[in-house]
Amino acid sequence: MLIGNNTAFVSEYENISKTFSQFNEDVNKLAKGLHDLGLRRGDVVGVWSCNSYSWIQVQYACAKLGIVLCTVNPVYQSPELNYALRKGQIKAIFMPGNGSKQEVVNKYQNVLKQTLSAKEEKESDPLILKDIIFMDGNYSSEDAKGGFNYMPITNLVANNGNVDQSIVDDVSPDDPAIIMFTSGTTGKPKGAYLSHFTLVNNALLTGTQFGFSDPITMLIPLPFFHSFAAVLGNISMTAVPIKSVIANLKYDVKLIVESMIKHSATHIIVTPTMPQTAGIEKYADRRRTSMIKHSATHIIVTPTMVIDILNFVEKNSLKLPALRSMLIGGAPVPVEVAHHIQRVIPSCDDVRIGYGATELGPCTTSCHKNDTFEQRMETVGSPLDLVEVKIVDPVSGYITKIGEQEGNLGELLSRGHNVMIGYWRDEIKTKEALDEHKWYKSGDLATMDEKGFVKIIGRTKEMIIRGGENIYPREVEELLHTHPEVFDAYVVGVPDERTGEEVCAWVQLKNKDSKITEEEIRNFCKDNISYFKVPRYVLFVDGFPMTPTGKAKKFIMRDESCEKLGLKENNKKCQQ
Structure with a gap:
């Protein structure tokens, strides 16, 4: 009440x-x-x-x-x-x-x-x-x-x-309430728009599955323009209800931690989208001290934040005896990271991973508190109430076999209260994402067992997820093509231990004798797109691996990028 x-x-x-x-x-x-x-x-x-x-x-x-x-x-x-x-x-x-x-x-x-x-x-x-x-x-x-x-x-x-x-x-509850631009694999960003009915019910039903029953103080350092915060933070404030706290306007871990101390936060939502730009790294150890003084019992995080917390706790030989529950979502979660939590913070025996998307309200699946340790660590849980999930063959569209890893792998489709109305003023993209029965085609490869637990194996799309920020290659490619010295360019995602993926640009110059540098390419990008889309790596090449029909073989480009840059592929068994 x-x-x-x-x-x-x-x-x-x-x-x-x-x-x-x-x-x-x-x-x-x-x-x-x-x-x-x-x-x-x-x-x-x-x-x-x-x-x-x-x-x-x-x-x-x-x-x-x-x-x-x-x-x-x-x-x-x-x-x-x-x-x-x-x-x-x-x-x-x-x-x-x-x-x-x-x-x-x-x-x-x-x-x-x-x-x-x-x-x-x-x-x-x-x-x-x-x-x-x-x-x-x-x-x-x-x-x-x-x-x-x-x-x-x-x-x-x-x-x-x-x-x-x-x-x-x-x-009306069915009226559009919000438009949130989300990246795809081609073209410009798409504006997913969702109804009042979707937002309120997703906040309520996610809270129920997570077990938000006691009075809650929730710290929200992730940006409000993300559906994670706008729905599970802001709308939950009155739907659950909760006390919402923001510590600062940008990534400042010290203020976040201090705020947890002052307000006795029992839950915290964080995101991987915090900028790692000049002058910001110095704040990277501030959030954790708040957890200690504040005795936080619950924390909602993304994989990048989990890695930060674990590294800091280990480095400083700290203890977080009051932390009992960790809820993770927003980006792929390497299974090893999930198990690492238990080793570093043994009191935190309730670790759960969720799955969703801006188009999905944003939450689709999560674990319950009473699920087994393996289920909570190695799956993204089961569907929320009033949400349907099926795994289909990407080619035939037929539902895959349950419980057989090889035969069960397919694209995850979802339907229910959580699905968006469509993409704002874009009927073509809406029809591509939603079929005639209102199933949302996620583009994510997944499996489901006999009990309904879902594992995310990978993505059918080319979209890059850098610390939770969605980046579609074509936007960066089109920008690179506007550079006067660039002849052709392609962009792929390469693995990164902290952010999950980083942007790598393959650039073919018009003049092989050009003296342009990687830094000049990156600075050009910085002036025209958001910081998180700027390529971390720039590889100058003489050509690209192509199919007989003239399409770039990006999977080969990704592998060769890893080899050239000395990068190791992330754990294949990862959740989102």
């Missing part, structure tokens, strides 16, 4: 603490402001920001009015932001203002100016953006240029918060 005076949300770096009653009041005021601004049910509002109290306030206010929230990665550069604004048909966007603390993450004002002044391409979607709302920082009337309506968020919440109930009642 929600009690109005209980704490709902805490933002340490903003020095904000809100009870459920206060949060509801703030949401109502912002909803009233959005409605007065002229935004209506079905309109799209973007939020381009790091984690903050205003972010979750925007999420709930939009949901209340039936406005569709489009999440925008805070590290997007101009070409990426331009695509999101146009494809998403965003009418208003919330973002950091001048002098915001978030400027350590991105040069928001410069990126915005570049985007709004960019020439419109012939085949691009029109830009219908009208309102630009600053969530923090400074605002000046001089910012109002180019026919756009600039304002601080304080203007929108300066009202009594009285929203006509008929407006709220018009919102």
